[in-house]
Amino acid sequence: MKLISALYLCLLLLGLQVQGQQQVQQVPGPEEQSQADHENLPHVKLAPSNADFAFKLYKQIRDESGNRNIFFSPLSISTAFAMLTLGARSNTLRELQKGLGFNLTQMEEQQIHEGFQRILQLLNDPHREDQLNMGNALFIDNQVELLQNFLDRVTNFYYAEPVSSNFQNLPQAIKEINTYVETKTHGKIVDLVKSLDSETVMILINYIFFRGFWERPFDSLITKDDDFFLDAKNSVKVKMMHQNDDFKVHRDEKLSCWVVEMPYKGNVTALFVLPDKDTMKQVEDALLKETVSNWLRALEEREIYLDLPKFSISGSYDVKSLFKKMGVTEVFSDQADLSGVAKVLLKVSKAIHKATVDVRENGTEAAAVTMLGIQFLSAPLTPPPRITFNSPFLMMIIDKTTDGLLFLGKIVNPTAKED
Structure with missing residues (x-):
């Protein structure tokens, strides 16, 4: 059976059937109803936006990479920034939504986050044959108190793990973050963070790890x-x-x-x-x-x-630079409005992404991490x-x-x- 995923199918419109002099709405059969219900699921409606974002970002990376290998996880990057939209407001929010390819005429904000929530549930299903894990964490300085509404929503939709950190002791904070990332990616990504700005008060992390075995392995x-x-x-x-x-x-x-x-x-x-x-x-x-x-x-x-x-290749990317060239600028500037995150004024000072893949006879291992550093303003x-x-x-x-x-x-x- 050919792979025809919902990501690439348009909604079928049910026509009206004329019977005699009366126009009666056609009643969908169980199969049609099931397909229509499937197409309306938040994670299915979100898939085209995530695909558009993936290929748009790929072309931006391609233009900057020259003749070099490219490897990244678009889903990791979009998930990290989608979490941030929970606390973004006004033009900062609009820029992020546009940059991520979210179509608010087709999906409400709530549905977008419900879509990511369902993606996380499905990817982390313990009954999967492949090993696929995706998760999020917030390393928060003890001098910053997050707004309860943001904390509730980021833990509810994204299952983000809040971790209390002391960013006054940067070497210790960096060590904690790198250990967390190395553990979650099964040692595939080490020493993600080399340095942090002294003004950093929160680090937002998304990780994804995949280990799969070919249906038909090579000899x-x-x-x-x-x-x-x-x-x-x-x-x-x-x-x-x-x-x-x-x-x-x-x-x-x-x-x-x-x-x-x-x-x-x-x-x-x-x-x-x-x-x-x-x-x-x-x-x-x-x-x-x-x-x-x-x-x-x-x-x-x-x-x-x-x-x-x-x-076996890997890639590291300055997402902040890439996003700026894609028109997402305010969240990284002193005009950033992240007032839904905490009572203090915040901006994203650093956004980095690292991914690695190993393809061999029996299958593939791949991992990726996206880190957002958030600081105070200043033919046959x-x-x-x-x-x-x-x-x-x-x-x-x-x-x-x-x-x-x-x-x-x-x-x-x-x-x-x-x-």
């Missing part, structure tokens, strides 16, 4: 050294994994790329997108939720020879095709339960280490 005995072409003239040696099996694939002739779906055991899947020579930018420019929707609908199971490199072929990911390609990790784009990346050089 490590046939992994061998091969060339990965960085460009027309340069290449590096990589450990190339091989499979000859049936996969859901799609050849997009318009964008000149192959799309291969590799599902994990459970309800998470990976999409690998391999552009033809010199068409990466064309594919990146077309990255929209509608494009991914079309790919997912067009996937067909067929036999292929698949070659995929083992790789006869033989099976061979799809060889031996040149720059894109990777998406999608949770089918929530239609969430958990991770998004571009692998330019599988052997490159983080800058």
Whole structure:
């Protein structure tokens, strides 16, 4: 059965049926009613906004990264800033909502937060086959008292863990935060915070950790050294994994790329997108939720020879800088209105994001953390095709339960280490 997620489907409108001289509203059958109810769930209605934000942010990162690897968790970043909107007011709130892609004509603020609440519940379901954990924490200086309404809502909707900290002792506070992050990401992200401004009074953290095993693992005995072409003239040696099996694939002739779906055991899947020579930018420019929707609908199971490199990459991003270029500026300025957070005047002084992924024969491990520092103001072929990911390609990790784009990346050089 093809993967057609609610993220990419429009609402079906029920028409009116004319019977004789009377116009009677058609009564939906159980299936239609069930689909309509599903489409109206807050987390389903939120999914298109989160997808729009993900691809918009990707293009901003792409424009700044040059010819380097990209890997980040759009869901982690949007969740962190969505928490902050609970305490933002006036133009600061409007800028954040617009930057995050929230459509208030289709969803009320309450529904947005209910959507994130349901995403957290589904991602942290202990009965999942894959290991997927997402959570939030607030490290709060003991000299700042949060407004009860903000604290109630951030713990209710986002299950945020309030942690009392002493930011007068910055080395100790940094150690506490880094230990928390390292523990929650199972050691994948260490030393997230290098330094903090002396005016910092609160740190907002979102973390996400994923460990999944391929439905069809690669045989490590046939992994061998091969060339990965960085460009027309340069290449590096990589450990190339091989499979000859049936996969859901799609050849997009318009964008000149192959799309291969590799599902994990459970309800998470990976999409690998391999552009033809010199068409990466064309594919990146077309990255929209509608494009991914079309790919997912067009996937067909067929036999292929698949070659995929083992790789382990990570990325660190200054989200404050990225958001400013996307038009979200006030929350970082002395004009910030976070009056719904505490009685004191606050602004976001630092926003950083770090993510890492490790792809190997048996599956994938990926983790990401978003930290906000808050301070006072001052086409089919006869033989099976061979799809060889031996040149720059894109990777998406999608949770089918929530239609969430958990991770998004571009692998330019599988052997490159983080800058």
